[in-house]
Amino acid sequence: xxxxxxxxxxxxxxxxxxxxxxxxxxxxxxxxxxxxxxxxxxxxxxxxxxxxxxxxxxxxxxxxxxxxxxxxxxxxxxxxxxxxxxxxxxxxxxxxxxxxxxxxxxxxxxxxxxxxxxxxxxxxxxxxxxxxxxxxxxxxxxxxxxxxxxxxxxxxxxxxxxxxxxxxxxxxxxxxxxxxxxxx
Amino acid sequence: xxxxxxxxxxxxxxxxxxxxxxxxxxxxxxxxxxxxxxxxxxxxxxxxxxxxxxxxxxxxxxxxxxxxxxxxxxxxxxxxxxxxxxxxxxxxxxxxxxxxxxxxxxxxxxxxxxxxxxxxxxxxxxxxxxxxxxxxxxxxxxxxxxxxxxxxxxxxxxxxxxxxxxxxxxxxxxxxxxxxxxxxxxxxxxxxxxxxxxxxxxxxxxxxxxxxxxxxxxxxxxxxxxxxxxxxxxxxxxxxxxxxxxxxxxxxxxxxxxxxxxxxxxxxxxxxxxxxxxxxxxxxxxxxxxxxxxxxxxxxxxxxxxxxxxxxxxxxxxxxxxxxxxxxxxxxxxxxxxxxxxxxxxxxxxxxxxxxxxxxxxxxxxxxxxxxxxxxxxxxxxxxxxxxxxxxxxxxxxxxxxxxxxxxxxxxxxxxxxxxxxxxxxxxxxxxxxxxxxxxxxxxxxxxxxxxxxxxxxxxxx
Amino acid sequence: xxxxxxxxxxxxxxxxxxxxxxxxxxxxxxxxxxxxxxxxxxxxxxxxxxxxxxxxxxxxxxxxxxxxxxxxxxxxxxxxxxxxxxxxxxxxxxxxxxxxxxxxxxxxxxxxxxxxxxxxxxxxxxxxxxxxxxxxxxxxxxxxxxxxxxxxxxxxxxxxxxxxxxxxxxxxxxxxxxxxxxxxxxxxxxxxxxxxxxxxxxxxxxxxxxxxxxxxxxxxxxxxxxxxxxxxxxxxxxxxxxxxxxxxxxx
Numbered sequence: 001x002x003x004x005x006x007x008x009x010x011x012x013x014x015x016x017x018x019x020x021x022x023x024x025x026x027x028x029x030x031x032x033x034x035x036x037x038x039x040x041x042x043x044x045x046x047x048x049x050x051x052x053x054x055x056x057x058x059x060x061x062x063x064x065x066x067x068x069x070x071x072x073x074x075x076x077x078x079x080x081x082x083x084x085x086x087x088x089x090x091x092x093x094x095x096x097x098x099x100x101x102x103x104x105x106x107x108x109x110x111x112x113x114x115x116x117x118x119x120x121x122x123x124x125x126x127x128x129x130x131x132x133x134x135x136x137x138x139x140x141x142x143x144x145x146x147x148x149x150x151x152x153x154x155x156x157x158x159x160x161x162x163x164x165x166x167x168x169x170x171x172x173x174x175x176x177x178x179x180x181x182x183x184x
Numbered sequence: 185x186x187x188x189x190x191x192x193x194x195x196x197x198x199x200x201x202x203x204x205x206x207x208x209x210x211x212x213x214x215x216x217x218x219x220x221x222x223x224x225x226x227x228x229x230x231x232x233x234x235x236x237x238x239x240x241x242x243x244x245x246x247x248x249x250x251x252x253x254x255x256x257x258x259x260x261x262x263x264x265x266x267x268x269x270x271x272x273x274x275x276x277x278x279x280x281x282x283x284x285x286x287x288x289x290x291x292x293x294x295x296x297x298x299x300x301x302x303x304x305x306x307x308x309x310x311x312x313x314x315x316x317x318x319x320x321x322x323x324x325x326x327x328x329x330x331x332x333x334x335x336x337x338x339x340x341x342x343x344x345x346x347x348x349x350x351x352x353x354x355x356x357x358x359x360x361x362x363x364x365x366x367x368x369x370x371x372x373x374x375x376x377x378x379x380x381x382x383x384x385x386x387x388x389x390x391x392x393x394x395x396x397x398x399x400x401x402x403x404x405x406x407x408x409x410x411x412x413x414x415x416x417x418x419x420x421x422x423x424x425x426x427x428x429x430x431x432x433x434x435x436x437x438x439x440x441x442x443x444x445x446x447x448x449x450x451x452x453x454x455x456x457x458x459x460x461x462x463x464x465x466x467x468x469x470x471x472x473x474x475x476x477x478x479x480x481x482x483x484x485x486x487x488x489x490x491x492x493x494x495x496x497x498x499x500x501x502x503x504x505x506x507x508x509x510x511x512x513x514x515x516x517x518x519x520x521x522x523x524x525x526x527x528x529x530x531x532x533x534x535x536x537x538x539x540x541x542x543x544x545x546x547x548x549x550x551x552x553x554x555x556x557x558x559x560x561x562x563x564x565x566x567x568x569x570x571x572x573x574x575x576x577x578x579x580x581x582x583x584x585x586x587x588x589x590x591x592x593x594x595x596x597x598x599x600x601x602x603x604x605x606x607x608x609x610x611x612x613x614x615x616x617x618x619x620x621x622x623x624x625x626x627x628x629x630x631x632x633x634x635x636x637x638x639x640x641x642x643x644x645x646x
Numbered sequence: 647x648x649x650x651x652x653x654x655x656x657x658x659x660x661x662x663x664x665x666x667x668x669x670x671x672x673x674x675x676x677x678x679x680x681x682x683x684x685x686x687x688x689x690x691x692x693x694x695x696x697x698x699x700x701x702x703x704x705x706x707x708x709x710x711x712x713x714x715x716x717x718x719x720x721x722x723x724x725x726x727x728x729x730x731x732x733x734x735x736x737x738x739x740x741x742x743x744x745x746x747x748x749x750x751x752x753x754x755x756x757x758x759x760x761x762x763x764x765x766x767x768x769x770x771x772x773x774x775x776x777x778x779x780x781x782x783x784x785x786x787x788x789x790x791x792x793x794x795x796x797x798x799x800x801x802x803x804x805x806x807x808x809x810x811x812x813x814x815x816x817x818x819x820x821x822x823x824x825x826x827x828x829x830x831x832x833x834x835x836x837x838x839x840x841x842x843x844x845x846x847x848x849x850x851x852x853x854x855x856x857x858x859x860x861x862x863x864x865x866x867x868x869x870x871x872x873x874x875x876x877x878x879x880x881x882x883x884x885x886x887x888x889x890x891x892x893x894x895x896x897x
Contacts, residue, residue, distance in 0.1 A: 013891040018219070019202035021240045021583065024269070028581045033672060037585050038578035040308030040453050043267045044253070045245055052200075052244070053887040059200065059219065060890065062883045075867045077785045078683065093682035096781045097820040103856055103864040108882025113245055128746050128823050130681075151582055153204065 005162035006066035006086045009050070009136060009146055015156035018059030022148035022157060023048035029139060029147040045129065047113040049136045050148055061148070061157070064088065064109035064136040072101035072110055072135070080133075087138050095132040102133060110135040191231050191276055191428055192575075195256070196221040197249045198241050198272035205235035205273050210542035210566060211374060221272075227377070227644070230370035231275075232542065232566045233424030233575010238583075239273035263458050275424040275575065279451040283458065285416050285444075286329040292410045293418065294400050295330040296393055296476075297321060299337050300422035300486030300571040301449045303596035307578040308453035309463040313585065314592025316600050319468025322476075325420075326469060327461050332400075332408065335471050336419065337478030339396030340485045340494065342618070343367065344609035346635055347389045348499045349626035351561050355534075360384050362537070362552060362559045365491050367391040369429035370566040372639065374542060379549050380641030388636040390442070392485065393419040393426065394435050396475065397442035398634040403622045404475055412440055419446040422486070422574035425566075434637045448576025474614040480601030481609045487594040488540035488570030489516040489523075492563040496527055496536070497608045504530050511607055517598075520568040522548065524559065537562040540570055569594065651719045664708035664719055665693055675721050676730065678737075678750070678823050679775035680709045684784065689775045691733055692750075696720040705729065727754075735760050737773055742766040746824045747773070771826035774799060778818035778827060787811045787863075790818060790839060808841035814857035848878035855879070 011022075026048040034041060050063035070088045073081040080094035081101060090101075092115060102110045115132035138159070139146045149157045194205070194214075199221040206214040206222065213229040216222035224235075243249060243256070257264055261277045285291055306315040325333045351363050366372055366387040375383060390398070397417045405412040419426060426446040429435065435442045447455075456463055471477065481497050484490035493513045500508045515525040520541040527534040537559045539545045545564050551557040567573045572593035580589045606612050623630045649658045649667065656671045663685075668675050679690035688707045695708045698718040705726070708719075720726065734747070734754045738761050741747045751761075778801055779791045789812035793802050803809035814836050819827040829838045834854050836843040845854035846861055855878035865872040877885065 010890065013887070013894055017202040017204070018200040019204050019240050020200060020242060020244075023244065024240050024242060025582055033669075034310070036307070036310040037313055037582070037589070038307045038580055039268055040450055040578050041310050042269055042581070044243070044269050046242060046269050047245065051246070051883055053883045054200070055884055055887055055891075057219075058887055058891045060887050062886045062890075071868055075864050077867065080683070096681075096683045096784060096817050098781075098785055098815045098817040099856065100815070100860070100864045100867065102879050103861055104868060105879075105882070107886045108877075108879045108884075109886075111246055111879060128825060131820050132683075147582075150584060153583065 004068065004086060005166075006068060006088070007138065007159060007161045008066045009063055009138065009149060009157055009159050011060045011062075012156045012158070013058055013060045015154045016060040017154055017156075018052065018054065019153060020052050021151050021153060022050055022061050023052055025147040025151035026050055026136075029142050043116075045114045045116065047115070047134055049134050051109075051111055062108060063148075065107055066136075066138070071104040071106065075100045075104045084140060087140050088135075089137045089140060090133055090135055092132050092134070097131040097133065099133070105135075192224055192229060192233060192236065192424060193274060193276065194222050194224055194235075195270075195272045195274065197251060198243055198270070200241045200272070202241065204238050204240070208234045208238050210234070227642075230373045230542070230566060231425035231428050231575070232370040233275055234567065235273040236271070236275050236424065236575050237573075237577070237579055239271045241272035242269045243271075263454055265458060266454050268454075275448070277451045278427060278445045278447050279455055281445050282418055282447055282451075283455060285418070286455075290414065291416045292332075292408070292414050293330045293416050294332045294334055294404065295325050295418045295420065296334045296336045296339065296396050296400075297325070297420040297452075298393065298422055298486065298571060299340065299483045299490075299597060300574060300577065300593065301420050301452070302600070303486070303572065303593045304422065304449050304577050305453060306463065307589070308450065309456075311464070312592070313580075313589040314594075314596045316596040317463075318600065319470070320463060320466050322471050323466045323469035324456050324461050324463055327466070328455060328459055330418070332404075332472045332475075334396065334400060334404070334475040335478055336393045336396055336421075337482035337485070338475050338612075338614065339392035339394075339399075340482035340491075341479055341609035341612045341615050342395050342399070342635065343389055343392045344481060344494050344498050345615060345619070345626045346395070346631055347387050348495050348502060348609075350387055350389065351495070351499060352503055353627065355532075355560060362557055362562050363387055365561075365563045366637075367485070367491060368425075368565050369423070370425040371542060371545070371564045373425070373428070373642065374545070374566070375549075376639055377642040377644075379553070380643045382549060382552055383639045383641070385552065386639060388638065390435065390635055390637045391429065392482075393421065393446070394429065394442045394637070395635045397430075397435075398437050399618070400475060401440050401442070402437070402634060403618060406622075407474070412438075415440070416445075417441070417443045419443045420449065420452045421446050422449050422571045422577045423567075424448060424575035426576075432637075437634055449574075450576060450578055453578070474617065477612065477614040478604075479609055479612045480604040480607035482612075483601045483604065484597050486571045486597050487517070488520075488565050488568075489518055489538045489563065490570060490597070491565075492516045492536055492538050492561070494609060495561065495563075496534075498610045499534070500527065500529060501608065501610065506530075508608075512602075516563075520544070534561065535559045539564045541568045542566040572597065647713075647716055649713050649717055649719060652721055658713050660714055661712045664695060664697075664706075664711050664713060667713070668708065668719075668721065673721060675708055676750070677709065678773065679777060681777055681821055684777055684780045684821065686710055687776050687780065690737075690773065692730060694726060694729060694733075696723065696726055730754055731756060739764045739766065741770050741773060741824060741826075743768040744771045744824050744826075771824050772801060772822075773824055773826075774801065775823060776801075777821045777823065781817045781821045785813075785815065785817060787813055789813075803839050803841075806840070809839065812839055812841050813859040813863045814838055814841065814843040815860045815863075846876055848881050849875040850877050850881035850885070853878050853880075 027046040050061045066088045080091045112131045114129040201219040213225045302318040306317040364386045401412040430443040481494035522544045524537045569590045677693045679687045688710045693708045731754045734750045735756045738751045789809035816829045819829045843857035
C-alpha cells in the first residue's frame, strides 16, 4: 500500500516578522462574490484560514497540516469536511458551527469565525452573523498558488509537497555518497 | 492650531512590531523594537501616509483587544458605520466634520478633487484598478450635497501659470536656482525641518488646491453672489498630509481659510457609502463652470513628472512664443527615483529634474548645498509614483497588485489628458478669463496676495 | 439554461433553487430561516418571489423552488413588497422586542399601529423557523424539536426536561436567526435548555472552552479515547508554533 502524503503550507519561524499580510491575503482571496482589490471593498469581518500566533520570541502563522486520516473530517457530524485530491476541505456552506472539529484538531488549525451568507448589496439587510469553521484549503477552489505563500514579504511561507521534498533529500544524500566514494 | 501631532498614528493594540512601516518611511520617523508596538516621531513625520498604505496589522475577529470597535472608530475620526478592516497605522480624518457640514443648509459648500482621486475612487467600489471615473465622481459629489463641484485641476492650471512665470523670472533675473515645486506638503515640511537654509529655493506658489480655495472665496464668491464668510471649501485629496497643509497659518486670506477641510479619497468613498450613493450605477455629470474646467496639463499633476510636464508645456510656449513640438514629454515621465532631462528653449537649455520618493531628494539637496547642482527646476514628490500612490488613496490589499494599481492609475491620468480639448494650462479659457477679469497678470499684486505663500524653519536648534 | 431574474438573464442548472441563482448574480432576496448548511425549511416565507410561467404568475419561496424551465422571476414588485411587509408585521407581532426582527421591521416599513392591535409577548424571541431542531438532528443528538401544535407550538426538549441527549454544543444557538436560545457560561458551568454542564478547562491557560459531554461526543465519533490533556484552540496554536520553532532550530 503506497502511503499518500498530502501537501500543506508551513511557515519558517525564523523568517516570519509577524506582519499578518498572509491573513489579509487569505481572507481577501476567499471572498466569494467580491473581487475588489482595495481594503475599501472588504468588510471588517476578516476571516483568514491561517492564524497568527504570538509567543515569546516567536511569531508565525499556524495552519492546517492536511492530515492523512484527518480527525476533523472523521469527527464532523454533518459531513461538511471532505477530502479532495489529497487536501482536506471544509465546505463552509455546510458547516453548522458545532465546533466538534476544533475540539479534535491536534494542531489548533481550525477556528470558528463569523460567516455571512450570500452577499449584502446596498439596501440589503445583514442577517445575524453566524459562526462557521475555517481552515486552510490550499486555495484549491480559488486556484493558483496559495495566496499566503505568494504575498509573504519575507518568503517565510512555503508549500510543502512531502513526496517531492523526500525525493530531493534522497537525491542530495545520494550525491553526498558519491563524493565520499570518490575520495576513497 | 495645527492638529498635525495626531494626524498619523500607530495603534498600540494592533501593532505587531513587524516594522514594515519603518522600511517605507522616507524620513525614519518610526521608532521601536522589532516585535514591539511602534511609535511615530511626530517631529520627523511628514505625514505622507506610506506607512498607512503598507500596514497589515489588522484588528482580527479572534484576537481579544481591550478597546471596542465603536471606540476605535470614534478615535480615528471614522463614520460610525464604516465597515472596513482596521489597521495599526492609520490617519485621523475629517470625514465626520464634512458630513456635518453637508447637512448645514446655511453654508455654501464647494468641493474640489485632486487629479489622482478620479482614477482611484472607483476602486473602493469594486471597479478595476485605475478606472477613470471623473464624470461619476462629479455626479456623486453633487448628489452628496455640495453646492458647487469645482476642481483642483483648475487650481493646477493656475499653479502652472504662476509657477511657470516664477521660474522664467528667476532664470531671466538670476534669481535663486534651482527652483523646487511646492505642491507636495510633505516635501515642504521635510525641507522646513531638514534644510531650512534652502527654503528660498522652493517656489513661493501655494499648492493647487490652496490656490483654488483662495479663488473660490474671492472670485468664486463674486460670480456665485455668495458672502465669502458662508463658503466652506472641502478638498478631496489622495494625500494624508493635505489636512496639515490646510491648517498652516499662511493658508488664509482676509481671515478666511483657503481650504476648510481636506479629506482623503478613501474618506470620500466612505461618505458616499454612508449616504447610500451607488457609485457603480450613477450617471456621469460635468463639473461646474467656470472653476471646474481644466486642461490635460492640470490632470497629469497626479503622476510623478506630471507637474514638470505641465510646467514645460506652458513654460516652453511662454518663453519661445512658439508651439511645443511634442506635447507628450515622455522624458520626464517614469517611476520612483531621480531623473533629469534637458529642454531646448532655442537660445538656452533648460535643465530639469524629477524626484519621486522623498528618500531620493537628499542627494539633490546636498548637491544644492554644495553648489554643485546645475539644474534649473526640480519637481519633488514624496510618494513613490507621485500623488496616485498617496497615503490617502484606496489601500491595495495585495502587495503584488500595487504595481498594477500604480501603473493603471497613471495610465488613466495620461489617457484623460490625451482626450481633453485643452492640454496646456495657458490655453484654458477659464484661466485666461480669471486673469483678465480678476487677477491681472501672473505674479501680479493680486496673485501675490492670494496665490503665494512663505515657509518657516522647523529645524530644532540643539 | 437561462432564467430571468428582475430582468437580468442568469445561467441556471436544472433543479437549482432560485435563491442560489439570485445570490450568485448579486441579486438580493431577504431571508430569515434560510441556512446554506440546513436548507429546505421554508418556514419564514420571507424569500417569496413571483415566478411567471407561460403568462401565469405564482408566488413561491425561492429557497426551495427548483427551476426546471426558462421562467421569469420578479423579486421585488409592489405585490411582493406588500406581502413581505405583512410577513414581517406578523413576525413583529410574535416577537415585538427582538432586535433582529426589529431591524427587518424597520427596513420593510412596518407601522407600529398594525402591530399594537394584538396582545404582545415581550419575552418571545423564537420565530419557530425550525433551524435549531434541524441542526440538533443533523448532529445526531436530536435533543430539541418542535412540540405541540397551533398557538402552543414551541421548540423544546422532551417534556421540557433537561435532555440526556443534549451535549451542550450550542449549535442551536449559533444557527438561530433571532438569538432566541440562551446559553449561559459562568464559572466553568454552561446552562442551556434547562440543563447544567460541567465545562472542560484548558490545560495551558485555564479557560473553559467546551462541555465534557461535547468532548466525549467528539472523541466517540473518532472511536478513540480522549487525550489526558485537553487544550483550547488558541493554546493548541501556540504549542504548534513553539513546536515548529524547535523543529527548525534543531534541523
